[in-house]
Amino acid sequence: MAQYQKVYGLGAEFNDAAALMAAAEKLRDAGFKNWDVHSPFPVHGMDAAMGLGKSWLSAPVLIGGAAGTLTAVLLTFIPSWGIYPLIVHGKPYDWRTVPAFFPIMFELTVLFASFTTVFALMIFSQLPKWYHPVFNWERFKRVTDNGFFVVIEARDPKFSETKTRELLESIGGKHVTLIHD
Amino acid sequence: MSHPHDLTPPEAEKFDPKHAGSLPKNLLLAGAAGILLSLIGLAVPSWREQFAFSWLFAFFFFFSICIGCLFWTCLHHASDSDWSVLVRRQLENVASLIPYFVLFFLPILACTSYLFKWWDLAPGADPLLDAKQGYLNHTFFYVRAAFYFSLLTLIALSLKKRSIAQDKDGSVSHSLMMRKLGVGGIPAVAIGITFSGIDWLMGLDFHWFSTMWGVYLFAGAAGSSMSLLVIIVSALKRRGYLSVVNEEHFHTMGKYMLAFSIFWAYIGFSQYMLIWYANIPEETIYFRIRNTGGWWYLSTLLVVGRFFLPFPVLLMQATKKAPQYLCAIAFWIIGMQLLDMYVIVLPALHETGLSPSLLDIFPLIGMGGILGWLFFRNLGKSYLFPTRDPRLAASLKLTN
Numbered sequence: 001m002a003q004y005q006k007v008y009g010l011g012a013e014f015n016d017a018a019a020l021m022a023a024a025e026k027l028r029d030a031g032f033k034n035w036d037v038h039s040p041f042p043v044h045g046m047d048a049a050m051g052l053g054k055s056w057l058s059a060p061v062l063i064g065g066a067a068g069t070l071t072a073v074l075l076t077f078i079p080s081w082g083i084y085p086l087i088v089h090g091k092p093y094d095w096r097t098v099p100a101f102f103p104i105m106f107e108l109t110v111l112f113a114s115f116t117t118v119f120a121l122m123i124f125s126q127l128p129k130w131y132h133p134v135f136n137w138e139r140f141k142r143v144t145d146n147g148f149f150v151v152i153e154a155r156d157p158k159f160s161e162t163k164t165r166e167l168l169e170s171i172g173g174k175h176v177t178l179i180h181d
Numbered sequence: 182m183s184h185p186h187d188l189t190p191p192e193a194e195k196f197d198p199k200h201a202g203s204l205p206k207n208l209l210l211a212g213a214a215g216i217l218l219s220l221i222g223l224a225v226p227s228w229r230e231q232f233a234f235s236w237l238f239a240f241f242f243f244f245s246i247c248i249g250c251l252f253w254t255c256l257h258h259a260s261d262s263d264w265s266v267l268v269r270r271q272l273e274n275v276a277s278l279i280p281y282f283v284l285f286f287l288p289i290l291a292c293t294s295y296l297f298k299w300w301d302l303a304p305g306a307d308p309l310l311d312a313k314q315g316y317l318n319h320t321f322f323y324v325r326a327a328f329y330f331s332l333l334t335l336i337a338l339s340l341k342k343r344s345i346a347q348d349k350d351g352s353v354s355h356s357l358m359m360r361k362l363g364v365g366g367i368p369a370v371a372i373g374i375t376f377s378g379i380d381w382l383m384g385l386d387f388h389w390f391s392t393m394w395g396v397y398l399f400a401g402a403a404g405s406s407m408s409l410l411v412i413i414v415s416a417l418k419r420r421g422y423l424s425v426v427n428e429e430h431f432h433t434m435g436k437y438m439l440a441f442s443i444f445w446a447y448i449g450f451s452q453y454m455l456i457w458y459a460n461i462p463e464e465t466i467y468f469r470i471r472n473t474g475g476w477w478y479l480s481t482l483l484v485v486g487r488f489f490l491p492f493p494v495l496l497m498q499a500t501k502k503a504p505q506y507l508c509a510i511a512f513w514i515i516g517m518q519l520l521d522m523y524v525i526v527l528p529a530l531h532e533t534g535l536s537p538s539l540l541d542i543f544p545l546i547g548m549g550g551i552l553g554w555l556f557f558r559n560l561g562k563s564y565l566f567p568t569r570d571p572r573l574a575a576s577l578k579l580t581n
Contacts (some may be wrong), residue, residue, distance in 0.1 A: 047581060
């Protein structure tokens, strides 16, 4: 009895980074949305070839950095100015002691901003991920060695099992394979 | 994937002096008038002290910007940068103005006893000066000044000469030689700006010292010279030149403006905080004077205007990619560099508070006019960008 298997998408292999880049440009122009390219190393200019646009990572980083500054302001001023004023080193303890606290504000801004960068990047990239359907395709394992792949997901509105296959073959894709979930 | 050799090399561009109109001539006239009016200050004995400080303020402002342009030229060669090839010629043009500062330095030499308190002090008069006798003496002062000017002139002119020679023969050997000059030029610039700053600015009060002084001056110089580059390049673009320079190049220059706004604040604050915390009278006097009377407003404006205003604006990518916005911020940063030099030099004369004088403006107009005129003279003499630099193609297709 044939078991029902959900289709994840269509995968195609390309010879090198240049062919992958050219293929990405054509798929971008064809209007695909849910697709990705995979290569053993980062390909410079691929984000433009895929039409990815500007990254949104800077927004959470700004919020993280601002939160860091605010945390430092509260952490330093509440004790020193409010609940436990103490004269240290002959310096004032009200807002005029702020030069002593600038390094803390700076450090916490950097710390919060960098943590936000790491974790926001993980969320944006949906990491960590324990399972991904592309690894059901035996050839795909070469992606960490010398394989250059394009995978178009079945949930893309333009996806068609036959037409997308023809398109991938026409732009130079080899070993075009249907990947199951 | 596009390769560098897919691109057609752009036509060599040369600046037509007609496009500048009467600007160079007016600059020369304004400059000459400014210098003459300032020299009246030198001639009248009761104005001489004010003249000396005003002249030094204007001198170091322009000197720091030219030395900053030399730094960027050296850095681009030392790090083998691609992006900067298209805009490098303008840096070379500004840096090659350094030799003329020898002339502008002459009035300072004439006024040393007004400017530097240590100049006329006899040995034994001040134990602090006696301890610094090995450095602060007349002979070594002259030797050092000659050394800064000759070293910086040598590097600036050799870099420009090589760069222009490459326009003609296209030989890679020039690039390799310029790389060596650039690697040697970075420590030369560091020595030049640190010790000239120590001699001519920190020396205004020989009791006072700060180990961050050289870095502080460098941070301001690098940021404001990058701003000047932005202004020059966008002005040329407005006249229809340098059409190959695109928003990616402005983005890169904007990033450097942002970086050096942050770096200036970092160094300036580090210098301030160490002095504030240690609370040693001969160190705190510097900030004490600059917080007295009207100086307080200028010091506060400097902190806000050099860092807190440009920082959030330059943080946005859109600002850095729009030449007209970036240009406005560049003018602002150069204005802040001017304020920085003013707050460094003039309080040493007017310790009780801000006391503006007409003589503060004349040397500024004088040197600015003459240097601007010299810049226009240089501008038309060579191509507007290094036409046969091997990295030109990479600079054309710059992506951030």
